[in-house]
Amino acid sequence: TSSLNILRQVRRHSDKWRFTGWRVCIFSDNTAEARSGARAAINSFEENFSNIPIYDEYASPYFRVSVGNCTTTEEAIILLEKVRRVFPKAFVKQEELTLSDLLK
Secondary structure (H helix, E strand, C coil), rough: HHHHHHHHHHHHHHCEEEEEEEECCCCCCCCCCCHHHHHHHHHHHHCCCCCEEEEEEEEECCCEEHHHHHHHHHHCCCCCCCCCCCCCCCEEEEEEEEEHHHHH
């Protein structure tokens, strides 16, 4: 039961523990069509890479869609190469990740 208690504690605090990681940005736009473009990017990504987490955000004035939870730049570059087949303008960006991100 000791390890079960530790796991419960980790799960309870997993959103609080933050560290530097990387994601691949597949869409970033601030035009009038940005919202629909973000939705289209999400749909296309889900069709091609169903097992990779997707994150969409609106930070005025940009709609952005990023994917993956990479703990090393090497891992992010590998993901970038896969994703670029469908999203040629994709790029790696540094992100603040949480432990719960890695559990997805």
